[in-house]
Amino acid sequence: MKRVAVLGSTGSIGRQAVEVIRANSGSLVVHSLVCNRNVDLLAAQSREFPGAVCGVLDPAASVPAGFLQGAGVTEEAVEGCDIVLNAFTGFAGLRASLLAARLEIPLALANKESLVTGGCLLADHIRKGLLSPVDSEHSTIARCLAGEAVRPLSVTLTASGGALRDLPLSSLADASPGMVLAHPTWSMGPRITVDSATLVNKAFEVIEARWLFPDLPVDAVLHPQSIVHSFVRLADGSWKALTGSPDMRVPIQYALLGGSGEPGLSMSDGPLDWPSLTFGRIDPARYPAYSIVIAAGELGGAAPVAANAADEVAVEAFLAGRIGFGRIPEVIENALGKTGAAPVSSYGDVLRADEEARARSRAFLGERC
Numbered sequence: 001m002k003r004v005a006v007l008g009s010t011g012s013i014g015r016q017a018v019e020v021i022r023a024n025s026g027s028l029v030v031h032s033l034v035c036n037r038n039v040d041l042l043a044a045q046s047r048e049f050p051g052a053v054c055g056v057l058d059p060a061a062s063v064p065a066g067f068l069q070g071a072g073v074t075e076e077a078v079e080g081c082d083i084v085l086n087a088f089t090g091f092a093g094l095r096a097s098l099l100a101a102r103l104e105i106p107l108a109l110a111n112k113e114s115l116v117t118g119g120c121l122l123a124d125h126i127r128k129g130l131l132s133p134v135d136s137e138h139s140t141i142a143r144c145l146a147g148e149a150v151r152p153l154s155v156t157l158t159a160s161g162g163a164l165r166d167l168p169l170s171s172l173a174d175a176s177p178g179m180v181l182a183h184p185t186w187s188m189g190p191r192i193t194v195d196s197a198t199l200v201n202k203a204f205e206v207i208e209a210r211w212l213f214p215d216l217p218v219d220a221v222l223h224p225q226s227i228v229h230s231f232v233r234l235a236d237g238s239w240k241a242l243t244g245s246p247d248m249r250v251p252i253q254y255a256l257l258g259g260s261g262e263p264g265l266s267m268s269d270g271p272l273d274w275p276s277l278t279f280g281r282i283d284p285a286r287y288p289a290y291s292i293v294i295a296a297g298e299l300g301g302a303a304p305v306a307a308n309a310a311d312e313v314a315v316e317a318f319l320a321g322r323i324g325f326g327r328i329p330e331v332i333e334n335a336l337g338k339t340g341a342a343p344v345s346s347y348g349d350v351l352r353a354d355e356e357a358r359a360r361s362r363a364f365l366g367e368r369c
């Protein structure tokens with residue numbers, strides 16, 4: 001039995017991970033459940049898994065007796081587990097990934113911000129084979145490479161294009177949060193759904209892929225149906241891909257089971273609508289933030305840290321109705337213009353770059369730091 005620490009158990013990925021564990025009760029067991037402040041859902045999950053350690057990060061939340069609380073909860077939650085599923089959202093997830101790396105615990109990683117901001121600090125964990133991606137694109141690439149004898153040449157990530165992909169360009173800047181959150185193919189948390197509409201999410205995934213598959217060139221292509229979950233090009237002239245309906249339980253299960261054993265959750269995928277499949281180029285006029293974040297990834301060092309921090313500030317402001325959708329790329333560009341690619345070689349460096357870019361982005365938006 002593999003004991004799973006589910007970090008972010010109340011979120012979109014966390015809830016699906018709990019479902020996967022429930023369906024694989026012969027091989028997986030919930031070791032711990034951690035959320036930020038959704039105490040009601042955590043309490044319901046704890047009733048289903050009475051032996052699990054339960055923790056709430058927010059020190060101000062009102063929690064039932066027996067729940068752990070506060071910033072140190074994650075440390076206690078991973079103690080004694082066999083695998084950490086990191087489904088925290090945002091930069092806050094990096095600390096948990098570094099903890100898993102320090103303790104040499106296998107990490108099933110949904111929190112892509114960990115690699116975007118702290119990839120250099122997780123490179124050893126990747127080299128040791130202790131990090132399994134949960135992102136569907138990276139899971140696909142890992143599956144295509146597993147057991148493949150022919151040399152891979154490059155990888156191509158697929159992007160749905162998000163909720164605004166068919167909106168006239170002239171209306172993009174004024175799109176409302178309601179329009180942006182209505183993702184056509186994936187059901188996800190709010191931040192990643194906004195990032196899908198700007199394609200910041202895809203740029204983050206390109207950066208993530210460069211850490212996970214360091215020897216391979218990475219690019220991305222639009223694929224609105226989200227049926228083909230990425231490609232690997234091989235030296236014998238063939239391309240490998242994984243296809244299926246968009247369902248995050250597939251890569252979560254693969255990451256938790258390590259690709260071995262009979263999966264407990266069998267998805268009865270209906271016939272796929274092959275004739276509908278289309279692919280297209282990423283239009284820089286529709287997705288200006290994509291190129292900005294790709295360039296930050298290429299610069300490296302503090303640049304991707306600043307891009308992530310600025311994007312978190314901008315997305316929060318957009319969802320709260322304080323800025324329009326069209327200002328998100330501006331906020332990221334502003335933060336990067338003043339950051340440069342200062343090297344980062346410790347968590348302290350990353351934290352400083354994150355805090356500076358957040359403060360700069362808030363000041364740019366005229367908000368108090």
Ligand SMILES: NC(=O)c1ccc[n+]([C@@H]2O[C@H](COP(=O)([O-])OP(=O)(O)OC[C@H]3O[C@@H](n4cnc5c(N)ncnc54)[C@H](OP(=O)(O)O)[C@@H]3O)[C@@H](O)[C@H]2O)c1
Pocket residue numbers: 007008009010011012013014034035036037038039057086087088089090092093110111112113134135136186187188189190191192248
């Ligand atoms: N959803 C997807 O399909 C998908 C696909 C690929 C990758 N990912 C990645 O997976 C991660 C989680 O995404 P999601 O869609 O599941 O997000 P989500 O639905 O917003 O859930 C986020 C989880 O993190 C917790 N959380 C919120 N703020 C936090 C903080 N400051 N520190 C630590 N934990 C915090 C939340 O707790 P509360 O509920 O208590 O607030 C919740 O459990 C993201 O990095 C995302 O990019 C998601």
